[in-house]
Amino acid sequence: MIYLNVKEYAELSNMSERHIRRLAANGDVNCITKTNSNNQIYYLIPLTELSPTEQLKYYKSHSIAIPEALLVGKKAKSQRPHKEFDEFTAAQREEIARWIRIIKAWDEYCAKSKLSKVNATEKFIELQKVANPEINISKGILYRKKAALKADDLAGLIDNRGSWKKGTSTIPDVAWDCFMSFYLDEAQHPIKACYEYTEMWLKQEAPELLPLPAYSAFYRKVQNDIPKPLEIMGREGMKAFRDRCAPYIKRTYEGMVSNEWWIADNHTFDVQTKGADGSVHRLYLTAFFDARSGIFTGCYVTSAPSSQATLIALRKGIMKYGIPENIYVDNGREFLTFDVGGLGHRTKKSQKGKFTPPPVFERLGIKMTNALVRNAKAKIIERRFRDVKDRLSRLFPTYTGGNVVERPERLKFVLKDDDKIPTDEEFTNAVEDILTYYMNEKPYSGAVNSDSGKTRMQVYREQLKEKRIASELDLNLMLMRSTRSQKVGRRGVHLTIAGEKIDYYNDELILNYFGKDMYCRYDPEDISTVRVYDLQDNYIMTVPVDNDAVLAYGSSKDAVAKALRKVKSFEKLTKQELKATQITALGKKTALELVLATAEENKLKSDELSPKIISVHRADEDPAEIKQAVGQNNIVKIDKAKMIRNLEERQREE
Known part of the structure; x- marks a missing residue:
């Protein structure tokens, strides 16, 4: 047995020495505890605690021959365990029963035959080949089956050809680990590409493992040996795993009463309507839905989902049906607003510990529960919105469908005729009437079988144990924004x-x-x-x-x-x-x-000026009266009168 110290083990496993010591001290990794001359504890960890790839790395770095068990991942043959009849598959049980009938018929034939047992056995085999040509039968097979039955070894009565290969593989463990590292990647590499990448890696790291088994061996192992949840988590991510594979809590409705849980969400109508300004658009539905009965309680048609639309829909529901105990919503901003339901997980660190006014839901005594973020199983109201689409939106001539494929061909012609486009007001009135007086009166289709055959409103009335109400004045105060x-x-x-x-x-x-x-x-x-x-x-x-x-x-x-x-x-x-x-x-x-x-x-x-006459004009002001300019103290004064007289004398001389 090869043992490694903490430093060697950490280097091979790409973990810190501190973490390895913690694992060893807590018993999370098999190891031997020893004390050195300074009375300090140290750990020795078996090489086998490492993965096959890491073990291979150790053997290569120390130039040690790689053990056969590490090169080929075959499972050691073991003694065949005893199995009871009901532990076999249906096909195997049928095969066991058939061989028991054949052996019993063989014994009876030999007992009644006047021939020797050897001759009678040969004759019996010839008869069986004619009667059951699909069965492979011979004297040796017949005696082996009888011996297995006498030893109570039912597994010996079935055809085990090729069964010894089950659970074994010719793919080396190191190669398979490498292949899995490529295959269980969210890049979702094809199996063929992973096979090629594995071959490339082995050429560099473990050429002694080449050539690899055929691609078909890897393909079969992928199909048969990789658990589906592991494959989905590795190749598609955690969200896909949680949505498709992870266990979930099944909601029970038998013990639930009306108004105990309301579920809220928003829905985009697949209908084009016309606004007051003539614009054509699609409206939204903000709705509350009673989980026990399946009725729509509070509904509001709006041009855009918002926290205010949520409060209006809630107010309408409370006025008609009472105050719910719990509200189940997703993580939209129209619900996670500080003065409506509270910020929940959206609360900023800077706001934690600071005073915030009690939100509307709290003032009403309603407990809000938020669905897990990006959780596909949380949208149970989506089934009711599917009914809204099928039983309401499709009634209107401007129905658009949920996507391009569903879009009716007539739509482009309908939208050209303004008279066929319903107005926002007409559509809103129709929605409120259809949801309240048509869809709420449809047969109950929930999980409680005893309520089958009743209408949704009938179930709501029967299961309404307590109706919490508030006066309109109190309700107005409680629904105020903050x-x-x-x-x-x-x-x-x-x-x-x-x-x-x-x-x-x-x-x-x-x-x-x-x-x-x-x-x-x-x-x-x-x-x-x-x-x-x-x-x-x-x-x-x-x-x-x-x-x-x-x-x-x-x-x-x-x-x-x-x-x-x-x-x-x-x-x-x-x-x-x-x-x-x-x-x-x-x-x-x-x-x-x-x-x-x-x-x-x-x-x-x-151009340069060339005047015919040049005349000199005197200033009207007396030079003595001209005020000295600011900053002219240090400049030599000029006698302007003398300058003019000199100029006139030169002109006369000329």
Whole structure:
């Protein structure tokens, strides 16, 4: 037995020495513990604890002959274990029963025959070949089968030709490990390519293992020996493994009651509708669905899924069916919003430990559960949305289908006729009626067999043990949106809408709470006021808006946001037009460059002046009265009158 110290083992296994010592100390790797002369503990680890590839690396580096067992991965033959009759396959049991009948018939034939046993046996074999030509039978086979039956060795009665090869392979373990490293890769290399890569690796690392067995041997081993879950995890990734192979918790519905679990999600309608502005688009459905009965509880048709659409759908469901105990949602932002359901796993490190207002679900006493991220099994509401597609969307002439293949040929002609395109209002009204009064009354098709034959609404009513309700005023308060905590400033408190601050102010707020941390609750449909709370969630006061934008655009948050976006959009468009105009007029040159160029051009065209008469004009001001220029103290003064007289005298002399 070859033993390695920690350093050698770490180098071969590509792990740190510290990690190897920890494994050895915890007993996670077989080893021998010893003490050196300094009374320090050290470990010796058998070479066999390494993988075949790593063992091969050790043998090569130390120029040691590679053991036969490492070169060829054959399993040692062992004594055939005893097996009971019911442990064999159906085909093997049939073969055993047939040989038992043949041996019994042989004994009876020999007993009744007047011939000697040898002659009778030969005669019996000839008769069996005629009666059962598909059976391979001879005197030797017949005696071996009888001996096996007498020894209670049922396995000896079946045809074991080739069975000794089962569980063995001519592929060396090292070669197979190398092949698997290429095959179990998310690049999903073909088997043939992995075979070639393995051959290339062996040429460099272990040429003594060449030539490899035929490609067909690797192909058969891939098909028969690699567990499917391992193959999916290695070649397709963890998500595919979890979706297709990993065990999951089967939801039980027998003990569930109505309103115990509501499931929420969004769905895109496969229907084209026409908006108030004439645009053609597809709308979305934000829906809550009761898990026990299968009815749609709260539904809202919207132009875009959002946290506000979620609250509207929830409010409509609560008003009609009561408050649910639990809500099961995915990880969309329309659910994981800090003031709706809370941020959950999206909470930033910088926000942890800081005060956040209680979200809407918490104020309603609803526990929110989030599906695992990218978990295909979590979308149980998708089955109901399939019903929405088949039983609702297909009813409309502008049905688009879920993809290009499903798209009806008539659609391109229908969209040319405005009268055939339903308006958003018409479609919304139809959706609400169909979901509430048609689909909710369809037969129950859930997992509880005892409810088979009932309608979904009937199941909901029968299983509704408790209905939690709230007054409309209380519900309005509980469904209000919240801001994060903020300090009361000189402008009071604020909401941020479309990137703009909307201020809320009164004298009492500033006088009593200036500089203190507060948060606000507000109704998105009426933002003319906000309710101010302290960080202990105590109501302080209601504060009016102090901004002309709300008065100018209306009190709805969406209306204000839309108006502000229009203003910004127009401003942006104007800037773009201005920029385009400047580029058109000036090109890539500035105004200064253009002026200088023109000046240079005019300079070249100019001629030297040649006047016929030159006259001198005197200044009207008295030279003595001309004020000295600033900074002229150190400059020599010029007598202008004397200069003029000298000039006149020269002209007379000429």
